[in-house]
Amino acid sequence: MNLKKSLPFLTLLAISVLLFIIHKMVFYSLRINQETFYYSLEILYLFFFSFSAIIFGVLLTIKKRSFDNVGMSFLLATSIKMIFCYLILRPLLQIPKPNDPTERINFFIMFIAFLTIETLFTIRLVNEKK
Numbered sequence: 001m002n003l004k005k006s007l008p009f010l011t012l013l014a015i016s017v018l019l020f021i022i023h024k025m026v027f028y029s030l031r032i033n034q035e036t037f038y039y040s041l042e043i044l045y046l047f048f049f050s051f052s053a054i055i056f057g058v059l060l061t062i063k064k065r066s067f068d069n070v071g072m073s074f075l076l077a078t079s080i081k082m083i084f085c086y087l088i089l090r091p092l093l094q095i096p097k098p099n100d101p102t103e104r105i106n107f108f109i110m111f112i113a114f115l116t117i118e119t120l121f122t123i124r125l126v127n128e129k130k
Contacts, residue, residue, distance in 0.1 A: 008056050008121060015117060016049045023110075037103050038091055044107065047088065048114040051081050055118050059125055074122045078115070085111055 023041060027034060034041060055077045062073040085107075092104055 005060075008060070009053055012049065012052055012056060012117065012121075016045060016052075019113060020045050032102055036100075037106075039088070039103075039107075041106075044110055048110055051084070052114050052118055055081065056121060059122060063125055070122065070126055074118070078118065 020041065023045075026032075027041070055074070058077055059070055059073060063070050089104075089107055092107065
């Protein structure tokens with residue numbers, strides 16, 4: 001695999017690792033106990049990274065075959081990702097009223113961060129010349 005094909009995935013990996021380190025540092029500095037979380041940060045980052053990598057791969061494949069369908073493919077892939085995210089978030093939502101909403105907020109912040117990365121990637125992909 002040449003550098004041009006792997007650059008989006010390497011960039012995604014670098015950004016994910018950077019976000020993870022910052023996330024861990026924030027939790028450490030605010031003394032947030034992660035032991036009680038339903039999902040660990042590592043599992044969530046692995047989940048979001050995997051889905052983003054899959055979306056990147058799908059969009060790059062769609063771009064080669066039919067450039068005009070990249071935007072619609074992004075919307076479809078994001079919708080599918082949202083369904084999986086809901087299924088993962090569902091156990092957290094079924095807790096009646098948690099004393100500490102940190103885990104829910106954490107999940108949504110991570111979802112928005114990776115959605116932003118995917119959106120910026122798609123914008124760059126669509127704005128490239130054929």
